[in-house]
Amino acid sequence: MKQKGSHLSTSTPVPPIDGQLSPRYAGFTTFARLPRIDDVAEHDLAVVGVPFDSGVTFRPGARFGPGGIREASRLLRPYNPALEVAPFEAVQVVDAGDIDCNPFDITTALGEIEAGISALAKGGKPVMVLGGDHTIALASLRALHREHGPLALVHFDAHLDTWGPYFDTPVTHGTPFRVAIEEGLLLKEHSAHVGIRGSLYSADDLSDDEELGFTIVHAREFHTTPFTEIIERISARIGDAPLYISIDIDVLDPAHAPGTGTPEAGGLTSRELLELLRGLRGKNLVGADVVEVAPAYDHASITSVAASHCAYDLVSIMGARVASRSGR
Ligand SMILES: N=C(N)NCCCC(=O)O
Ligand SMILES: [Zn+2]
Numbered sequence: 601m602k603q604k605g606s607h608l609s610t611s612t613p614v615p616p617i618d619g620q621l622s623p624r625y626a627g628f629t630t631f632a633r634l635p636r637i638d639d640v641a642e643h644d645l646a647v648v649g650v651p652f653d654s655g656v657t658f659r660p661g662a663r664f665g666p667g668g669i670r671e672a673s674r675l676l677r678p679y680n681p682a683l684e685v686a687p688f689e690a691v692q693v694v695d696a697g698d699i700d701c702n703p704f705d706i707t708t709a710l711g712e713i714e715a716g717i718s719a720l721a722k723g724g725k726p727v728m729v730l731g732g733d734h735t736i737a738l739a740s741l742r743a744l745h746r747e748h749g750p751l752a753l754v755h756f757d758a759h760l761d762t763w764g765p766y767f768d769t770p771v772t773h774g775t776p777f778r779v780a781i782e783e784g785l786l787l788k789e790h791s792a793h794v795g796i797r798g799s800l801y802s803a804d805d806l807s808d809d810e811e812l813g814f815t816i817v818h819a820r821e822f823h824t825t826p827f828t829e830i831i832e833r834i835s836a837r838i839g840d841a842p843l844y845i846s847i848d849i850d851v852l853d854p855a856h857a858p859g860t861g862t863p864e865a866g867g868l869t870s871r872e873l874l875e876l877l878r879g880l881r882g883k884n885l886v887g888a889d890v891v892e893v894a895p896a897y898d899h900a901s902i903t904s905v906a907a908s909h910c911a912y913d914l915v916s917i918m919g920a921r922v923a924s925r926s927g928r
């Protein structure tokens with residue numbers, strides 16, 4: 601059924617469905633009730649789901665992350681006061697649906713995900729990826745590296761994800777950033793992990809990570825270091841490089857994100873994470889992901905709501921940059 605409030609437009613961006621015309625809990629589920637990619641002639645920024653979780657080492661279920669995040673995103677309103685932008689007004693943001701990827705073969709799936717993201721990013725268009733487990737970040741970095749060359753990375757996570765192979769399998773959700781460094785996808789001196797905590801396999805995990813070139817903002821530093829200083833440190837690290845932000849939702853404390861596969865106590869609050877993202881406004885953000893949302897372990901959509909709000913801020917930052925670059 602054609603939805604009230606949906607329409608095809610030519611000159612101005614097609615906005616999300618208006619909650620005053622069609623209740624926010626009604627109709628087809630797209631991110632923030634945006635138009636689907638097929639509903640518009642062209643897009644400036646795409647949101648895409650990657651329902652893949654064959655790389656997990658503990659609880660499965662992140663394949664249902666895109667659906668959970670989209671459902672929670674119905675509540676989003678068109679104006680983002682924290683960033684002072686109306687992200688869907690100046691540029692055409694679309695929901696590109698989900699990338700079909702093989703659940704039984706990680707290498708095949710990564711190729712499919714990379715191809716899907718590449719198609720959406722062609723010409724340097726920013727992409728907002730909804731995971732999926734953290735394995736998919738590797739495909740996303742490969743795709744965006746093709747467009748932009750080596751990228752700065754800000755990686756929000758409880759885990760380093762620079763471990764080596766598990767069961768002789770080199771690419772899993774515990775390894776994407778090691779492989780990304782090895783493939784030359786990242787600018788080492790401009791990359792950082794934020795929110796790291798929890799038990800490790802050995803003390804070497806930290807020194808191995810340092811040898812790969814990352815810097816770490818540990819979760820416990822949030823107790824001892826002023827928040828603005830942390831933002832400045834991350835911001836200085838990135839500089840003007842093309843930036844990719846990867847958010848593993850388990851960077852949040854399990855109280856703020858119970859719906860995830862490898863939870864670790866002692867994490868960030870959702871307010872802290874959102875403020876960190878907002879501190880990166882104005883950066884050359886070319887792509888981002890929110891991963892590891894596993895709705896089966898969630899309660900009252902706490903995790904999906906947090907993830908959808910992170911994605912909204914990331915879309916706001918990317919959209920504002922596209923708009924200012926094209927004089928819109
Ligand atoms: N990327 C996430 N969420 N977790 C990685 C955990 C890998 C491990 O426990 O060995
Ligand atoms: Zn993690």
Ligand SMILES: [Zn+2]
Binds near residue numbers: 757759761848
């Ligand atoms: Zn991770």
